[in-house]
Amino acid sequence: MPKTTSAVQTYRFDIMATMINDRVDDPAESGVERYVGLEHLDADSLKIRRWGDITDVESTKLRFKPGDIIFGKRRVYQRKLAVADFEGICSAHAMVLRARHEVVLPEFLPFFMQSDLFMDRALAISVGSLSPTINWTDLAAQEFALPPIEAQWQLLRQLRSFDATCEGHASIAESCRVAIAALSEQHAVAAVHGAKSHRGVLQNGWRHLTIRELCEGENCGLTLGPFGSDLVVEDYGKCDHGTPVLFVADVQRFCLEHVSKRFISEDKHASLRAHEALPGDVLVTEMGWPPGEACVVPDGWPPSIIKADLIRARVNPSLVLPHYLVAILNSHWGQRQIVRISPGTTRPRMTLRDFRDIRIATPPIGVQRAFTDAVEQLQEGITTAERRAHSLRVIKRLALERMWPRV
Numbered sequence: 001m002p003k004t005t006s007a008v009q010t011y012r013f014d015i016m017a018t019m020i021n022d023r024v025d026d027p028a029e030s031g032v033e034r035y036v037g038l039e040h041l042d043a044d045s046l047k048i049r050r051w052g053d054i055t056d057v058e059s060t061k062l063r064f065k066p067g068d069i070i071f072g073k074r075r076v077y078q079r080k081l082a083v084a085d086f087e088g089i090c091s092a093h094a095m096v097l098r099a100r101h102e103v104v105l106p107e108f109l110p111f112f113m114q115s116d117l118f119m120d121r122a123l124a125i126s127v128g129s130l131s132p133t134i135n136w137t138d139l140a141a142q143e144f145a146l147p148p149i150e151a152q153w154q155l156l157r158q159l160r161s162f163d164a165t166c167e168g169h170a171s172i173a174e175s176c177r178v179a180i181a182a183l184s185e186q187h188a189v190a191a192v193h194g195a196k197s198h199r200g201v202l203q204n205g206w207r208h209l210t211i212r213e214l215c216e217g218e219n220c221g222l223t224l225g226p227f228g229s230d231l232v233v234e235d236y237g238k239c240d241h242g243t244p245v246l247f248v249a250d251v252q253r254f255c256l257e258h259v260s261k262r263f264i265s266e267d268k269h270a271s272l273r274a275h276e277a278l279p280g281d282v283l284v285t286e287m288g289w290p291p292g293e294a295c296v297v298p299d300g301w302p303p304s305i306i307k308a309d310l311i312r313a314r315v316n317p318s319l320v321l322p323h324y325l326v327a328i329l330n331s332h333w334g335q336r337q338i339v340r341i342s343p344g345t346t347r348p349r350m351t352l353r354d355f356r357d358i359r360i361a362t363p364p365i366g367v368q369r370a371f372t373d374a375v376e377q378l379q380e381g382i383t384t385a386e387r388r389a390h391s392l393r394v395i396k397r398l399a400l401e402r403m404w405p406r407v
Helices: 109-114 116-124 136-140 149-192 266-270 322-330 332-340 352-356 365-406
Strands: 003-005 008-012 017-019 034-036 061-064 069-072 081-083 088-090 094-099 143-146 207-210 221-224 243-246 262-264 282-285 294-296 304-306 310-314 359-362
Touching (some): 109 116, 109 149, 149 332, 282 322, 294 322, 304 310, 322 332
Parallel strands (some): 034 088, 243 304
Antiparallel strands (some): 207 359, 221 310, 282 310
């Protein structure tokens, strides 16, 4: 029986929702076309905007249906939670949940799960150090207070209004990303298949150069992050300030963000100058899903040390602009080249040797600058839209926090 306090009733979570454990051992025979991994979910957004092809996955997955909640049970602090509007399969690192109509509106439950009240509890019961994960048994036993159905309808109208405006800005950002991808792909393909002279050299000042050639010259070059005893957990596990240490998670397409929040002392920094990343450097992930995500270290970024599994490319500015190289590497064409040299299914990885041999069709600097200016304008659109969406999500979280004590 639920515990009752005025109009509020307290329920175990397994009374509020059911976990759907419809396992799919052979994704190719699942009868669906879309695969949703945790990498396809955006933090604090209930909308699924991206997915993978069913042929890209092999191991056991979970089937979901429209209206089901996909909740990232691994690394809950990433706040990955979405409502499906199509049928598909998802990562086994997620839970597929379905609201129980008797006590909660199916449309209301996802908003409740976005609240700090729920997320903080979920994080507290996660187990494991490297990749903390929630067990259903522990989550099912948690008790939460819910308003009656009538009050849920009233709150739902307010929350939907927040969400609609927020998702509008997020859609603008996604449209800009699609435009960048299309522009980069068009440019890369046109360059690769452009007209050639009888000697095999691209016309109009274009040249085919390897990444190694683009990074040759004074103060240029390629390097990997330090391995082994050069940089160990003890070096960055005790500092909450100092020189930033950059991990794979910090490098996203076109964007560098120090989400890992790890630092080393200035003394340790001095011994690792060979692995230093400075503004204008290109950083590329050597491993991940997928490997090869690239960004430029922005102006004003403090000198940092790259961790193992990151490649730093310091280009010759007379041959290639850093933002041009990043755009080509992040294009569909560039990603296909990286996938080709990155063996492995669960943890694909490319080597520095193979990466430096990728051949890029490189136009004159003036052509590169015109191209990167167009990409930069679209990036500014993404930044503005995401800043506004983030502000609205903060307001929504504050509103959710105030709702629970009041109901």
